[in-house]
Amino acid sequence: MSANFVNFRFIIGNKTSHFYLHKIFTKTLFLGKKLVFLPSCHSTNDIAADFIGQGLASEGMLVYTDHQTQGRGQRGNVWESGVGQNLAFSLIVQPRFLQASEQFHLQKAISLGVYDALSTVCEGVKVKWPNDIYIHDRKVGGILIENSLRNTQVQWTVVGIGINVNQKEFSAPLAASLAYFTGEEYDLFALMEDMVLHIEARYLQLRNGGHEVLSAQFEEVLYWKNEWHEFEAESVFQGQIVGLAPDGRLKIETSEGLRLFAFKEVVFKK
Structure with missing residues (x-):
């Protein structure tokens, strides 16, 4: 961890957690301009939600960790992840241009951003509906989006992303990683920055009214489509x-x- 990180204390209930804050991302417009790093935490989505609840959040804030102990997948599953080997981060956005009935458009945009980033380093990337990332027939990641609504409008959104990157051994039979398929080892921070850059482009496409294009492109990369x-x-x-x-x-x-x-x-x- 860079010495440029500043140590802060964050109160969650009756417990004090230490996090490190530093502005690092240079390629994006607003996502990841404020980064919160925790060496270990139970869930980056929960930490991000606590920032929102305590009035400490801003749009584009990113929370990430080297060790997520209780990362959640769909259907309440726990996401398995080796320490310091994979990506586990959450983005905070304010998609107030979306109505509650349009929430799945955000899932499409985020999924396509992750797809775009991973497709630059590996072939065979697909999105398994509604929120899993597959390479060929193995699961390499997942997306957990949690929205806060006010009346019929989306107010705050926490976008949790977990991607298996350098880990090579898994207890789950269908789990795999980028390294499993490519044999390469990746700089996690550089990969995260590139992924956030692609996510930002898709998010802006959604904000600018690109629903139809996003929907069509999302369907093109669906796992098991037309099979x-x-x-x-x-x-x-x-x-x-x-x-x-x-x-x-x-x-x-x-x-x-x-x-x-x-x-x-x-x-x-x-």
Whole structure:
């Protein structure tokens, strides 16, 4: 850690945590201009939410750690991550240009930013609906977006991103990393800055009204798009993903017709 970092104390409930604050990112316009580093924490999303709750947050603030002990994935799963080997960070944004009904547009923009960054270093990157990042048939990362609403408008958003980068051994059979596929070792901070730069470009595209383009490009990189596979809802069935409904629901074509699924209503089997 650079000696330029300044040590602060942050009160969370009745516990005091130490974090380090320094303005480092130079390529972005506003994302990552204020960085908060914690050597270890339970969840960067929770820390970011605490900053918002205590009135200490600003748009673009980034919280990251070398060791996230309770990183969350979808369906309440714990995200496995080796110490100092992977990326675990959260961005704070204020997408007040979005209505509550438009929340999934933000998921599309962030996912495409992560896809753009990873595709520059590895082939075979896909987005598994709604928020996982795959390379070929192995999971390398996930995105957890948590929105704070006021009436029908999005006020604050915490964007949590976990990417397996240099770790090579995993207990989960489908987990993998960039290093697993490329054999390379990556500078984590440089990779994070590049990823945030791509995310910022997609976020600005969304803010400037690029919903339709983002939706079309998001569908192009969907995992299992236009491939017949096995899924499970009330029962196991065969189908192929053909796109998304305007509200973000997954469209799966089956032998009995088109079916639409919301988050947690369908499981990818094989």
